[in-house]
Amino acid sequence: MTMSNLQKVLNSGAFVVTGELGPPKSAEREKIEHHGHLLGGVVDAVNLTDNQTAIVRTSSIACGKILVDMDIDPVIQITCRDRNRIAIQSDVLGAVALGIKNILCLQGDHANFGNEPAAKNVNDLDSMNLIRSLKNMRDEQVFIGGEKLEAPIDIFIGAVENPFADPFEYRAYRLAKKVEAGVDFIQTQAIFDMDRFERWMAKVRELGIHKKVPILAGVIPIKSLGAARYMKNNVSGMIVPDEIIDRIKAAENKKEEGVKLCVEMIKHLKTIEGVAGVHLMAVAWEEIVPEIVERAGLLPRPKFD
Amino acid sequence: MIVGERKPLQEIIKAVEPFEKILVLGCGECVTVCMAGGDKEAKETALAISVARKRAGKPVEVKSHTIERQCEFEYLEAGRKLIEDADVIVSLACGVGVQTMNMHYEDMRTLPGINTTFMGMPFQQGVWVENCLGCGNCVLEETMGICPIARCSKSMLNGPCGGSQDGKCEVSKETDCGWHLIVERLMKFDKLSALEEVKPPKDWSTSHSGGPRKMIREDVKL
Numbered sequence: 059m060t061m062s063n064l065q066k067v068l069n070s071g072a073f074v075v076t077g078e079l080g081p082p083k084s085a086e087r088e089k090i091e092h093h094g095h096l097l098g099g100v101v102d103a104v105n106l107t108d109n110q111t112a113i114v115r116t117s118s119i120a121c122g123k124i125l126v127d128m129d130i131d132p133v134i135q136i137t138c139r140d141r142n143r144i145a146i147q148s149d150v151l152g153a154v155a156l157g158i159k160n161i162l163c164l165q166g167d168h169a170n171f172g173n174e175p176a177a178k179n180v181n182d183l184d185s186m187n188l189i190r191s192l193k194n195m196r197d198e199q200v201f202i203g204g205e206k207l208e209a210p211i212d213i214f215i216g217a218v219e220n221p222f223a224d225p226f227e228y229r230a231y232r233l234a235k236k237v238e239a240g241v242d243f244i245q246t247q248a249i250f251d252m253d254r255f256e257r258w259m260a261k262v263r264e265l266g267i268h269k270k271v272p273i274l275a276g277v278i279p280i281k282s283l284g285a286a287r288y289m290k291n292n293v294s295g296m297i298v299p300d301e302i303i304d305r306i307k308a309a310e311n312k313k314e315e316g317v318k319l320c321v322e323m324i325k326h327l328k329t330i331e332g333v334a335g336v337h338l339m340a341v342a343w344e345e346i347v348p349e350i351v352e353r354a355g356l357l358p359r360p361k362f363d
Numbered sequence: 364m365i366v367g368e369r370k371p372l373q374e375i376i377k378a379v380e381p382f383e384k385i386l387v388l389g390c391g392e393c394v395t396v397c398m399a400g401g402d403k404e405a406k407e408t409a410l411a412i413s414v415a416r417k418r419a420g421k422p423v424e425v426k427s428h429t430i431e432r433q434c435e436f437e438y439l440e441a442g443r444k445l446i447e448d449a450d451v452i453v454s455l456a457c458g459v460g461v462q463t464m465n466m467h468y469e470d471m472r473t474l475p476g477i478n479t480t481f482m483g484m485p486f487q488q489g490v491w492v493e494n495c496l497g498c499g500n501c502v503l504e505e506t507m508g509i510c511p512i513a514r515c516s517k518s519m520l521n522g523p524c525g526g527s528q529d530g531k532c533e534v535s536k537e538t539d540c541g542w543h544l545i546v547e548r549l550m551k552f553d554k555l556s557a558l559e560e561v562k563p564p565k566d567w568s569t570s571h572s573g574g575p576r577k578m579i580r581e582d583v584k585l
């Protein structure tokens with residue numbers, strides 16, 4: 059079976075960098091390609107969000123296919139919010155048929171956050187049993203209902219964990235459960251509260267989870283004071299400490315300060331035992347990614363044939 | 364109990380516009396307890412319709428009455444005379460009561476006067492919360508008596524999502540995170556390990572997803 063680029067870089071032991079691309083609220087292929095060009099070559103794989111914050115956008119799988127065509131390794135996100143098990147399993151088969159390997163399992167933000175608040179939230183599966191179901195499709199060639207796939211599929215299964223959600227004491231155990239469910243790699247929610255992240259990582263190491271699954275630490279470069287405040291107050295499951303807000307506020311060049319902060323964080327994360335890489339979420343600021351990866355000393359990216 | 368909320372009066376008044384003899388029919392069970400459709404609310408609603416029609420220059424006869432339990436055929440006979448005397452019934456019972464009325468008095472129209480909201484409990488004076496979705500396969504034993512289907516906004520089976528903060532659900536700061544409560548209660552009983560097992564996808568066929576449900580018990584059938 060062939061490996062995705064993400065899988066190869068993880069296996070090589072190199073510090074991984076992944077990026078994120080937010081699909082547009084339109085069908086403009088050029089936009090997706092433009093962002094693909096900015097990210098390709100400076101990151102090892104690119105996440106395609108699945109109607110993030112419940113806002114209707116181009117399908118993550120369609121965007122994933124566009125990246126496949128550009129020779130960029132996509133990580134397609136699949137949430138449990140919009141599709142039942144019939145649609146999800148069907149979409150996974152479709153994604154694999156289009157050359158996509160990395161699939162990230164999420165629960166999905168509730169529809170009341172987005173631009174279709176009257177939508178029915180599906181949640182037939184939850185993120186945990188979605189992971190297990192995909193693992194069963196791959197390892198046992200069996201659908202949830204028990205029927206067999208006609209041929210094996212090759213997927214690399216990811217999931218997210220949020221050290222900043224509550225109950226905090228339970229969060230590392232929840233990660234352990236995702237490993238038990240069958241996940242191959244983990245991405246965390248964006249980190250601003252480094253202290254809390256380190257406490258969570260200490261628990262993760264105590265439980266030995268970091269030896270079982272590579273953990274990519276989530277980072278977001280702050281573009282403006284407004285963006286920082288928005289994340290603090292409006293994004294579910296995020297903690298942005300006041301020091302960060304104050305630091306951006308005090309800076310003359312806010313964008314530069316945001317980049318500096320992000321680079322510092324990446325350099326620090328690199329020193330934490332059990333952090334296998336970073337997941338850089340610069341959605342709506344994709345053009346800054348090459349500079350951040352460069353300044354964090356993570357270029358050039360490893361290449362494999 | 365079944366919890367409901369009276370429809371906006373304007374909506375009720377508009378719905379009965381074409382009718383001349385109106386009966387507002389309360390129910391003596393759940394909706395009385397949640398102060399949406401009992402005798403008191405039936406009288407108030409009747410009065411409101413009557414005043415509105417008088418103001419609109421189309422006075423009308425509006426009566427009110429309350430039936431002990433609108434969701435069972437045998438109780439519905441009690442009001443037959445008043446019911447048959449009206450052109451239209453505005454039922455303040457839950458959706459079950461409204462349908463029982465329409466089935467029993469099939470030559471009459473019974474309109475809904477309340478929005479049936481959920482199965483739940485009076486939590487505090489003036490506050491009702493949803494507790495059960497009638498999923499047909501109860502898991503309360505596994506979750507320390509707190510329902511993950513009804514009290515988690517995403518009906519998750521395997522623990523809290525990443526949006527749970529400070530005990531509240533990401534959907535609203537007014538809503539407790541059901542999973543936060545479950546985890547706390549598991550910790551209290553030193554049973555957090557119960558969450559280690561990966562629960563498989565739920566069989567929703569026993570819920571409304573399986574189609575309208577019907578229960579038949581041969582042992583009690585006549």
Ligand code: SF4
Nearest residue numbers: 495496498501502510
């Ligand atoms: S598990 Fe099902 S039956 Fe039990 S309380 Fe929850 S919704 Fe109701």
Ligand code: SF4
Nearest residue numbers: 515524532533540541
């Ligand atoms: S915050 Fe809690 S109640 Fe709300 S969806 Fe997440 S787990 Fe469920």
